Amino acid sequence: xxxxxxxxxxxxxxxxxxxxxxxxxxxxxxxxxxxxxxxxxxxxxxxxxxxxxxxxxxxxxxxxxxxxxxxxxxxxxxxxxxxxxxxxxxxxxxxxxxxxxxxxxxxxxxxxxxxxxxxxxxxxxxxxxxxxxxxxxxxxxxxxxxxxxxxxxxxxxxxxxxxxxxxxxxxxxxxxxxxxxxxxxxxxxxxxxxxxxxxxxxxxxxxxxxxxxxxxxxxxxxxxxxxxxxxxxxxxxxxxxxxxxxxxxxxxxxxxxxxxxxxxxxxxxxxxxxxxxxxxxxxxxxxxxxxxxxxxxxxxxxxxxxxxxxxxxxxxxxx
Numbered sequence: 001x002x003x004x005x006x007x008x009x010x011x012x013x014x015x016x017x018x019x020x021x022x023x024x025x026x027x028x029x030x031x032x033x034x035x036x037x038x039x040x041x042x043x044x045x046x047x048x049x050x051x052x053x054x055x056x057x058x059x060x061x062x063x064x065x066x067x068x069x070x071x072x073x074x075x076x077x078x079x080x081x082x083x084x085x086x087x088x089x090x091x092x093x094x095x096x097x098x099x100x101x102x103x104x105x106x107x108x109x110x111x112x113x114x115x116x117x118x119x120x121x122x123x124x125x126x127x128x129x130x131x132x133x134x135x136x137x138x139x140x141x142x143x144x145x146x147x148x149x150x151x152x153x154x155x156x157x158x159x160x161x162x163x164x165x166x167x168x169x170x171x172x173x174x175x176x177x178x179x180x181x182x183x184x185x186x187x188x189x190x191x192x193x194x195x196x197x198x199x200x201x202x203x204x205x206x207x208x209x210x211x212x213x214x215x216x217x218x219x220x221x222x223x224x225x226x227x228x229x230x231x232x233x234x235x236x237x238x239x240x241x242x243x244x245x246x247x248x249x250x251x252x253x254x255x256x257x258x259x260x261x262x263x264x265x266x267x268x269x270x271x272x273x274x275x276x277x278x279x280x281x282x283x284x285x286x287x288x289x290x291x292x293x294x295x296x297x298x299x300x301x302x303x304x305x306x307x308x309x310x311x312x313x314x315x316x317x318x319x
Contacts, residue, residue, distance in 0.1 A: 004074040006117040008251060008283070009034040012068070012076040014107060015083030016040040019123060021049045022240035023080060024065070028053055030244050031061035032251045037068035037076070040083070070110040077118045078247055081134075083107060084124035089230050092182060094126050097312055104130050105318070108137035116140065119250055119285045122147045122261070123243060127180045128309050129316075131261040131274040136318055144285040147261025149276035150176040152242040153184060154259050157221050164217070165205045167193055174198065175259050176221065177292060178275050178305030185301040186218055190293045246281065253283040257290065267291045268299055270306045273313060 011033045013020050017040075024038060040046040046067035054065040073079050084100035104124070111120070120140055122131045131147030138145060153176040155169075162169030174191035178184045191198040202210050228235045249256040259276045267277065267289065280288040294302065 004115055004117045006077050007035065007075045008077040010037070010076045011035070011078045011080060011247065012037045012039060012073040013080045013082065014039045014073070015081060015124065016042070016046045016049045017082065017086065018234045018236040019239055020080075020082035021053075022236040023082060023123070023243045024049060025053055026240040026244045027247060028057065028060055028063055028065065030248065031063075032244070032247055033077075034063055036063060036065045037072040038065070039068055039070065039072070043067065070114065073111065073118075074114040074116055075118075076116070078121055078250055079111070079116060079118055080121045080123060080243060080247070081107060081130075082123045084130075086234055087125055087225070087229060089226075089233070094129075094181060094308075094312055096125050097129050097316075100124055100126070100130060101133055101316055101318075104133050105137065108134060112137065112139040118144070120145045121243065121246060121250075123239060125180070126312075128261050128274045128276070129312055132263065132309075132313060133316070133318065135263045135274065142263045143287070145263065146246065146281070146285055147274060147276070148180070148239065148242055148246060149261030150178070150180050150184060150259045151246060151276075152239050153180060153221060153224075155238065155242060156224050157186060157217070160217055160220055161191075161193075161198075164213070165193070165201060167201075167205070175278060175292065177259060177277055177294075177298075178302050179309055180261065180276065182222065183301075183305040183308045184222065184276075185298060185305060186214075186221070187292055187294055187298055188214060189295040189298060249281040250283060250285070255280050255282045255287065257281075260286070262286050262289060264306070265289060268294075268302060270303060273306050273309050275302075275306055275309055 038046040050067045127147045158169040158172040161172045171194045193201040278290040279286045
């Protein structure tokens, strides 16, 4: 059975919880797609979200939004997976692994059976582990399986740096790499603001210890999700915007460099694990992996992040 012909303007979203419904709304607003199908084990929930969002399309660009089944994913240009159990207060993303791997095994069986020709975008947590699971079980080539990874973490970092340094966050160029979780690392050595090394810009705009500034910023970024979950039980708006950003890079064939979770190919001696590194993303998914510019300490931290993920992978039953 050959792969299905792909409709580049069609997106399927599997999972209609907080993240799935927020992503559906953000994607409707973006105008990227002309058709959106929502799929959930709770069919009433999928139908309700489709109706609710579609009622606002008179104020947006034309799009057909409807609930569906797995048979509707075969020709989707992008398949977004947000299904799974949500992260609870006090729970790490890794704590979710066994529950959501079990859910993903069923979803991957459905995808594999339909020879999908589109791009698979994994958003559910722990996203790096589930991206790895998707590569192994979906039947899709590695370059067409993307995890949302640290795209949102990087956006949080830019927001925080912009606010603290009094500059537009769009002019802040800094990345978070590795696990979307507690072992993530900030690539401080290559960070800059409009071409000015971050440390130099800090000395222009702020006072005090740069090292202390880095520590405080790192802690704030790493704890952002935990803080939001403690206050409102879930995070969904930020990740919905990250999903839209990644989809935009795919649909418009932007060749954008995004820190997405991907199946590593031996960079820095790291392989057989999925984690975030800079990648060129376009209509074919991951078109090129770009080994990041890291100093020795950052390379060590990236390897440690990979080791943390590999320990979890070693305990998975993917049979």
